[in-house]
Amino acid sequence: MSGPRYTSFRPGEEWLDTSGRPIQAHGGSVLELDGTFYWYGENKERTTPGSGIWHWGVRCYSSTDLYNWTDEGLIIPPEPDDASSPLHPGRGMDRPHIVRHPRTGRFVCWIKVMEGSVQLTTTLEAESILGPYRKVRVDFRPLGMHAGDFDLVIDPDDGKGYYVFERVHSELIIADLTDDLTDVTGYYSTHFHHGRPPFTREAPAYFRRKGRRYLLTSGTTGYYPNASEVATARSMHGPWTVLGDPHPDDATRTSYRTQVSSVLRVPGRDLYIALGDRWLPDYEADGGEAYDLFDEYFAALEDGAEDVGMRELTVPDPSRARYVWLPLRFGADGAVRIDWRDEWRLDDVSSGAAG
Template identity: 55%
Template sequence: MYDAFHPGQIWLDTEGKRIHAHGGSVIYIDGTYYWYGENKEKTTGDNDIWTWGVRCYASKDLYNWEDKGLIIEPEPDKPESSLCPTSVMLDRPHIIYNRMTGEYVCWMKIMHKDGVQTETVMTADNILGPYEMVKEGLRPLGMSAGDFDLAVAPDGKAYYYFERVHSETICADLTDDYTGVTGYYSTHFPHLCPPDVREATAHFCRKGKHYLITSGTTDYFPNPSEAAVADTWHGPFTVLGNPHVGDSSNTSFHSQISCIFKVEEKKDLYIACADRWLPRLQHLEYEVYGRLFRKHFDSDHHSDNAMKEMATYLKGYSFRNTSIADYVWLPLRFDGDMVYIDWHNEWRIENYE
């Protein structure tokens, strides 16, 4: 039994097995938290398996998680399916509840081998499924859609924040059933190319403000996060900078945020949930990597030299074995509109109001 968070350390479920809920999110339902995400247990780097379905866990205290199994099963015998773990890359499932339809709606990013990125949408009457396929091959607004987050307003209106691949961030209104987009959207954070383009968008609301925390685009290699704030769902957003305090490696504490949620029983406690995709990299290697990454960002013009140096430095490192990826859960701290994330080797919910 756990009684605290230990960021970056191996996190086991109540059966003593590694938790596999990567790139996902946490949803609170009737007194229980559900944490779901990519099941990476078979993604060892020596096979073609990217994600073996979507797994979900349940907890009352956020420390100890019971495995509820695969809520979306893979379809290994259907190579044409967006759920086939060897034909496509299934990433970042996000689930929201539609109180008007009584359904849970799950969106998943699907990267095809030809580089095209689409969305798959499924629905269920229960958070744990079974989920039924609604849409495959969806190109929202006719765009190639990358990492994303879903959010629901108090009045039931839903929004979809996604990376228009290697271009900009889009905020699009969802249809009333949450399974598509209406056509109304806004654009944010335009950039010429990776690694500057923002991905891994995580949205949350606090005291009437809308926050987006994003990552640069460097595959599984971590980079500096960027926070932005706005007064409305569609912005405009003001960039606040890197929220990670004292991060000498400039790699968001060697992690990438997948979601941010508010702890229900606490007055003002928000938790940033991040994946540490490359736990075997040592701190010194992260430091070197961070310096090379900053070298690119400090340039007056875009250059591939720093990225090539990073690739050379990390040559031979197996970054496809995500079956051993860990988690970094940390509390958010606020000073006015600014949001900060401090490192804690160990921390407890009970220490917050």
């Protein structure tokens, strides 16, 4: 079986690989190596309601045009026979991020693993983007903190690495990485102190353009979409200035029913693409519904209530999650906007020399 041949992006529509199967690379990112793009992320093909399976490893796809993707398989497979492994399908492995070490050439992957209120981190290494990966540090707490959604950053000027993560239900942390990129040094800064969900910022997606650094984040409402926020700074450790929601035309305040996982700069062009997951393709409520639900739930916990259940607004089926890829538009003052497009092509977006 072969899939369709794409010549454009169609945000929110089902996206098939070259074999005709739905792409499974959620909460991940894209790396470009020698003219080939590699898109990797959580494989949710078996994460159906009631399955007890959170993930089935990290899957990777390759492409030369960003439209058509060939399945390269599970570059980090699940470990179903080891219940203690961070890669066991029943453990909440989320948001793999891979960077290439600028001096050794090795590929370093970080993952977070959720178990109830506990969130742990594991780092892995490989000689090739496609693996095999070996575990370096397993189930640790960076800086002694429960680390949630995150991004990895390599500064192009000096090759220094940074770990940008949500200190669970609290604030955003930017921490310096060790020289081998598999741990933190101990130096860090704190940002966006919002106390608790849904106000806590999560899912940080970093990019840099023309001397400015940017962070795209979402509020904390689980799988339910909410309003994004963009902030900018001149240095990694800030101070960061909040610019507001980059989706001002979205009256639903749901970032077009999407959570951005990363931002891709197309090599050689002043073109940046927000890569987002539409976790709930059939959920069309206003963002205020989930925001109010999470506010009520966490306010009750904050007041000392016990056994507070959270009602579901819909039944998530991550195996059916889709993707929303949209170009970023920049104002003269550095402002960022993301406009909705039913369909678009790379050549539709004006570009110049990248900064």
